[in-house]
Amino acid sequence: xxxxxxxxxxxxxxxxxxxxxxxxxxxxxxxxxxxxxxxxxxxxxxxxxxxxxxxxxxxxxxxxxxxxxxxxxxxxxxxxxxxxxxxxxxxxxxxxxxxxxxxxxxxxxxxxxxxxxxxxxxxxxxxxxxxxxxxxxxxxxxxxxxxxxxxxxxxxxxxxxxxxxxxxxxxxxxxxxxxxxxx
Numbered sequence: 001x002x003x004x005x006x007x008x009x010x011x012x013x014x015x016x017x018x019x020x021x022x023x024x025x026x027x028x029x030x031x032x033x034x035x036x037x038x039x040x041x042x043x044x045x046x047x048x049x050x051x052x053x054x055x056x057x058x059x060x061x062x063x064x065x066x067x068x069x070x071x072x073x074x075x076x077x078x079x080x081x082x083x084x085x086x087x088x089x090x091x092x093x094x095x096x097x098x099x100x101x102x103x104x105x106x107x108x109x110x111x112x113x114x115x116x117x118x119x120x121x122x123x124x125x126x127x128x129x130x131x132x133x134x135x136x137x138x139x140x141x142x143x144x145x146x147x148x149x150x151x152x153x154x155x156x157x158x159x160x161x162x163x164x165x166x167x168x169x170x171x172x173x174x175x176x177x178x179x180x181x182x183x
Contacts, residue, residue, distance in 0.1 A: 021050040023089075026114060032057040034107045038114045047118045049095055055088040062103030063088050071099035071115060074108035095120030 024045065027036035032055040055063045064070075064079040082103060083090075092098060095118050102112040 021048075021052060023052040023054055025054045025056065027056075031055075032061065032063060032102075032112070034102070034110055034112050036112075038112065042114060042116055045116075047092055047116045049092060049118055049120055051092045051118070053090045053092065053100075053116070055083065055090070055100075057086055057088075059084075059086050061107070063090075064101050064103050065090070066099050066101055068097065068099055071101060071113060074101055074105050074113065076101065076103055076105045076108065092116070092118045094118065 024047070026032050027038060027041055030036040057063065063083040064076060065081040065083075066075065066079050069075070070078050084103070090098075090100075098116050098118060100114045100116075101108040104112075
């Protein structure tokens with residue numbers, strides 16, 4: 001039984017070595033809020049496919065994913081998707097620009113909107129949503145009234161030369177170990 005656990009650990013280790021996503025708390029400690037300078041927050045960040053945006057906001061607010069046209073005009077009626085739970089995670093699953101606005105048009109007109117440009121990842125593609133890490137709780141903005149949720153430290157990727165090499169190495173090491181143990 002201990003040997004099976006070790007083999008399982010080695011296989012899982014191969015997948016963990018290929019983790020590479022980042023979770024961004026939109027607005028950092030201020031959260032998704034009218035007082036947050038979202039343009040400045042997004043500057044200097046390198047968003048890539050597989051990264052996660054975490055929006056934290058009060059129950060009276062919402063997040064709308066929209067087109068460029070709706071973003072520019074703060075159009076809250078033609079939306080791609082609306083989020084209202086106060087702790088919204090959006091996995092950036094494709095390269096290109098993504099647009100988010102407040103569900104409150106006046107807040108949007110006041111600057112509560114976010115544009116992120118997501119870089120593609122030519123060698124890897126995401127295959128699973130990020131998994132929460134035990135014990136890693138987010139610090140909540142003091143003005144927000146939501147429950148903290150765990151953050152993610154990565155997303156498992158499959159494909160690409162690096163993943164294949166690491167998986168092959170782990171498989172060969174497991175076979176070698178089992179053969180030396182008399183199996």
